[in-house]
Amino acid sequence: MAGPDKGFSRWLLATNHKDIGALYLWFSFAMFLIGGSFAMIIRAELFQPGLQLVEPNFFNQMTTMHGLVMVFGAIMPAFVGLANYMIPIMIGAPDMALPRMNNLSFWILPFAFAILVSSLFMEGGAPNFGWTFYAPLSTTYAPPSVTFFIFGVHLMGISSIMGAINIVATIFNLRAPGMTLMKMPLFVWTWLITAFLLIAVMPVLAGAVTMMLMDIHFGTSFFSAAGGGDPVLFQHIFWFFGHPEVYIIILPAFGVVSEIIPTFSRKPLFGYASMVYATAAIAFLSFIVWAHHMFTVGMPLVGELYFMWATMLIAVPTAAKVFNWITTMFKGSLTFETPMLFSIAFVFLFTLGGLTGLMLAIAPADMQYHDSYFVVAHFHYTMVAGAIFSISASVYYWLPKWCGRMYNETMGKVHFWIAFLGFNLTFFPQHFLGLAGMPRRIPDYSIQFADFNMISSIGAFIYGLAQLIFLFNIIRTIYFGEKTTKEQTWESARGLEWTLPSPLPFHTFERPPSIK
Amino acid sequence: MAHKEDGATPRYYVPARSSMAIFSATALAMIALGAASGMNSMRAANASGGDWLLLYAGLIALAITLACWFSLTIRENLKGMNSEQLKVSYRIGMQWFIFSEVMFFAAFFGVLFYVRTLAGPWLSGDGAGVMNTLLWPGFDYAWPLMDTPQDAIGGVKEQAKAGFLANNGEHTGPARNMSFPGWENLLHWLPFWNTTLLVLSSIWLEFAHHSLKKGNRKGFNFWLALTLIFGFVFVYLQYLEYHEAYVDYGLYLNSGIYGATFFMLTGFHGFHVIMGAGILTVQFFRSIMKKHFTKEDHFGFEAASWYWHFVDVVWIFLVAVVYVY
Numbered sequence: 001m002a003g004p005d006k007g008f009s010r011w012l013l014a015t016n017h018k019d020i021g022a023l024y025l026w027f028s029f030a031m032f033l034i035g036g037s038f039a040m041i042i043r044a045e046l047f048q049p050g051l052q053l054v055e056p057n058f059f060n061q062m063t064t065m066h067g068l069v070m071v072f073g074a075i076m077p078a079f080v081g082l083a084n085y086m087i088p089i090m091i092g093a094p095d096m097a098l099p100r101m102n103n104l105s106f107w108i109l110p111f112a113f114a115i116l117v118s119s120l121f122m123e124g125g126a127p128n129f130g131w132t133f134y135a136p137l138s139t140t141y142a143p144p145s146v147t148f149f150i151f152g153v154h155l156m157g158i159s160s161i162m163g164a165i166n167i168v169a170t171i172f173n174l175r176a177p178g179m180t181l182m183k184m185p186l187f188v189w190t191w192l193i194t195a196f197l198l199i200a201v202m203p204v205l206a207g208a209v210t211m212m213l214m215d216i217h218f219g220t221s222f223f224s225a226a227g228g229g230d231p232v233l234f235q236h237i238f239w240f241f242g243h244p245e246v247y248i249i250i251l252p253a254f255g256v257v258s259e260i261i262p263t264f265s266r267k268p269l270f271g272y273a274s275m276v277y278a279t280a281a282i283a284f285l286s287f288i289v290w291a292h293h294m295f296t297v298g299m300p301l302v303g304e305l306y307f308m309w310a311t312m313l314i315a316v317p318t319a320a321k322v323f324n325w326i327t328t329m330f331k332g333s334l335t336f337e338t339p340m341l342f343s344i345a346f347v348f349l350f351t352l353g354g355l356t357g358l359m360l361a362i363a364p365a366d367m368q369y370h371d372s373y374f375v376v377a378h379f380h381y382t383m384v385a386g387a388i389f390s391i392s393a394s395v396y397y398w399l400p401k402w403c404g405r406m407y408n409e410t411m412g413k414v415h416f417w418i419a420f421l422g423f424n425l426t427f428f429p430q431h432f433l434g435l436a437g438m439p440r441r442i443p444d445y446s447i448q449f450a451d452f453n454m455i456s457s458i459g460a461f462i463y464g465l466a467q468l469i470f471l472f473n474i475i476r477t478i479y480f481g482e483k484t485t486k487e488q489t490w491e492s493a494r495g496l497e498w499t500l501p502s503p504l505p506f507h508t509f510e511r512p513p514s515i516k
Numbered sequence: 517m518a519h520k521e522d523g524a525t526p527r528y529y530v531p532a533r534s535s536m537a538i539f540s541a542t543a544l545a546m547i548a549l550g551a552a553s554g555m556n557s558m559r560a561a562n563a564s565g566g567d568w569l570l571l572y573a574g575l576i577a578l579a580i581t582l583a584c585w586f587s588l589t590i591r592e593n594l595k596g597m598n599s600e601q602l603k604v605s606y607r608i609g610m611q612w613f614i615f616s617e618v619m620f621f622a623a624f625f626g627v628l629f630y631v632r633t634l635a636g637p638w639l640s641g642d643g644a645g646v647m648n649t650l651l652w653p654g655f656d657y658a659w660p661l662m663d664t665p666q667d668a669i670g671g672v673k674e675q676a677k678a679g680f681l682a683n684n685g686e687h688t689g690p691a692r693n694m695s696f697p698g699w700e701n702l703l704h705w706l707p708f709w710n711t712t713l714l715v716l717s718s719i720w721l722e723f724a725h726h727s728l729k730k731g732n733r734k735g736f737n738f739w740l741a742l743t744l745i746f747g748f749v750f751v752y753l754q755y756l757e758y759h760e761a762y763v764d765y766g767l768y769l770n771s772g773i774y775g776a777t778f779f780m781l782t783g784f785h786g787f788h789v790i791m792g793a794g795i796l797t798v799q800f801f802r803s804i805m806k807k808h809f810t811k812e813d814h815f816g817f818e819a820a821s822w823y824w825h826f827v828d829v830v831w832i833f834l835v836a837v838v839y840v841y
């Protein structure tokens with residue numbers, strides 16, 4: 001087998017799943033820092049009441065770009081990177097099923113985000129209509145850069161769909177003999193279902209932005225009542241994509257945590273089959289609950305009631321998962337290395353985010369919570385403490401396997417505790433701000449919210465700092481970390497990746513391994 | 517690529533590095549940038565032909581790259597480099613791609629459903645809303661929508677005067693609509709002929725597939741050619757249909773939501789027919805010029821035929837909800 005190329009062409013022309021996985025992971029970290037710096041600007045402006053640093057319009061651009069970059073640029077590519085790197089190894093495959101298309105899926109992304117981020121420098125500024133880009137803010141009242149945003153979203157969508165098709169083909173077709181579906185690691189299972197969600201809803205997002213484009217440039221009236229359309233229609237289409245999208249973000253996180261907790265509990269995962277079924281149930285439900293984001297838009301009562309009850313139903317499979325993680329730890333011989341710390345924090349904080357989600361699902365209560373900081377707190381508990389914490393956990397968990405060097409455990413723990421503290425300091429007070437009536441996406445606020453906002457901003461800066469420690473620790477590990485050739489980085493880790501040497505050879509499983 | 521290793525061939529397929537992807541990504545980015553800047557300057561009314569140059573360059577670059585990519589894949593297959601497993605991966609890939617296309621169309625069908633069952637009636641006063649009395653007095657919903665809410669209040673000027681209504685352009689209903697004209701006019705109704713053409717073409721395509729599986733090259737070429745002829749006639753009739761809509765019926769993209777859904781659904785469908793016909797044409801020339809495809813191994817053709825059947829099924833739905841029902 002050919003080894004890696006020298007120089008930049010190794011990355012530009014990559015077909016190796018580990019190279020492409022690494023590209024995805026580095027790209028997503030870069031986006032994480034960019035999206036994070038937008039968040040820092042937001043929190044700096046909100047440090048005190050009144051307008052200090054930025055114009056309101058620029059503030060809107062920051063909230064919009066922060067959401068878009070974090071969701072589409074940081075979290076999704078990070079999980080696709082992990083999928084690329086780990087799924088072929090976990091199922092005993094030599095590579096992804098369609099390696100050249102895999103390369104295309106990745107290399108579209110830098111172009112897409114170059115287009116999106118460059119809109120900050122365009123006439124009229126970047127998109128300023130929120131990451132949910134509701135019409136008519138994103139059509140009639142949008143800055144000219146919206147056209148670039150639309151085509152950027154198209155590019156991301158193409159990338160995501162191809163990436164997801166690749167993952168489905170890999171899992172269905174490249175499993176080693178004996179690797180039956182119900183023997184697959186849970187990370188592979190959650191990604192299989194995630195990939196299905198991606199293929200199902202990214203085209204719907206493409207449809208939504210296409211209708212926007214037509215409304216803006218070609219005179220259609222999809223989202224304009226003057227021609228018989230409906231702006232609320234946009235919200236239906238968007239959230240038909242958007243609600244599965246949040247599971248696209250969180251299901252791989254479930255998978256990662258289901259790998260890590262058994263390892264450091266020195267027990268097999270409790271209720272493997274129920275985990276698989278719960279994931280499938282969540283994915284199914286995600287298609288029929290979308291309008292819980294639109295309770296205040298004036299739906300008929302029957303719609304409110306249906307979407308309320310259907311949404312609450314999701315709590316059942318999700319609770320089954322949380323129960324299984326806790327039961328896995330129960331009477332286990334626990335140790336608390338950095339991946340485990342992040343995973344336990346995930347279980348704890350994601351459950352909190354899930355509970356506030358349940359509150360938001362109650363339609364009459366949501367009339368109060370809607371568009372308040374309570375919502376912001378809720379989804380950051382799922383997006384940051386959910387997705388980002390689990391990404392941090394998986395990087396620490398697999399980094400020794402990837403590069404054959406051990407990260408600095410103390411620094412990892414420092415990263416965790418600072419991140420944990422910073423995160424909660426940022427977002428816990430936002431629950432109270434929201435309940436007290438502070439609206440989201442506004443650069444100024446009433447004086448009564450000042451204290452909690454200052455605490456929140458300080459927390460955000462601390463959380464931002466923690467990520468620099470993370471970055472430093474990763475780079476230090478890659479170049480100077482203590483060498484380890486152990487196959488079994490963690491003594492009771494299970495799975496095919498732990499039967500291979502560290503660092504992983506350029507090509508793994510040129511022949512299928514035998515699965516017991 | 518199947519490098520030899522200890523005299524044994526590894527079972528798995530691992531391709532060498534490839535420059536196809538990076539060229540495709542660049543071409544896609546050119547298309548995105550070119551289309552966006554072209555449309556923006558068109559809207560700002562300072563368009564010049566040069567604004568679209570990047571788009572054209574990107575389209576050409578993408579076409580060339582994809583042609584190289586596919587011919588590389590075909591050459592690899594002819595050399596026997598593709599394992600059975602890889603062939604299955606290609607099939608899975610194509611099937612899920614078609615599923616993604618189904619969902620793309622589902623978004624537009626969903627819009628039509630929502631507008632006809634919910635938004636339209638609400639605008640004319642159904643339900644608990646006040647939209648009709650307050651915003652669009654006099655608007656009466658009927659499908660096809662011949663008079664838009666804007667028409668009902670006296671056109672775009674009245675709407676602008678109202679102040680609190682966003683004026684985002686003119687949406688005047690059409691003079692006539694494209695709906696089913698009744699059984700007595702069936703033979704003068706283009707969609708009837710288009711349906712016939714497309715359904716028959718799908719059948720001819722199955723005949724072609726059966727001929728191929730029996731090793732009958734002549735039969736294959738004949739039925740495939742017939743499929744293509746029917747497909748291209750469909751495209752031509754669809755062009756006549758659009759001409760009629762624009763010139764005789766006054767139905768445009770901006771004729772309210774009826775025009776929007778009509779043109780977007782038929783337009784994206786027509787685009788997919790052109791794509792499918794293009795792909796099948798390539799398969800046709802592969803067969804007559806290069807004698808590609810064997811009884812067992814003809815995935816390029818099979819994928820194209822799946823795509824064609826998918827386009828056919830979309831059309832059936834489309835005729836049902838856009839034209840007839």
Ligand SMILES: [Cu+2]
Pocket residue numbers: 242243246289290292293
């Ligand atoms: Cu939701």
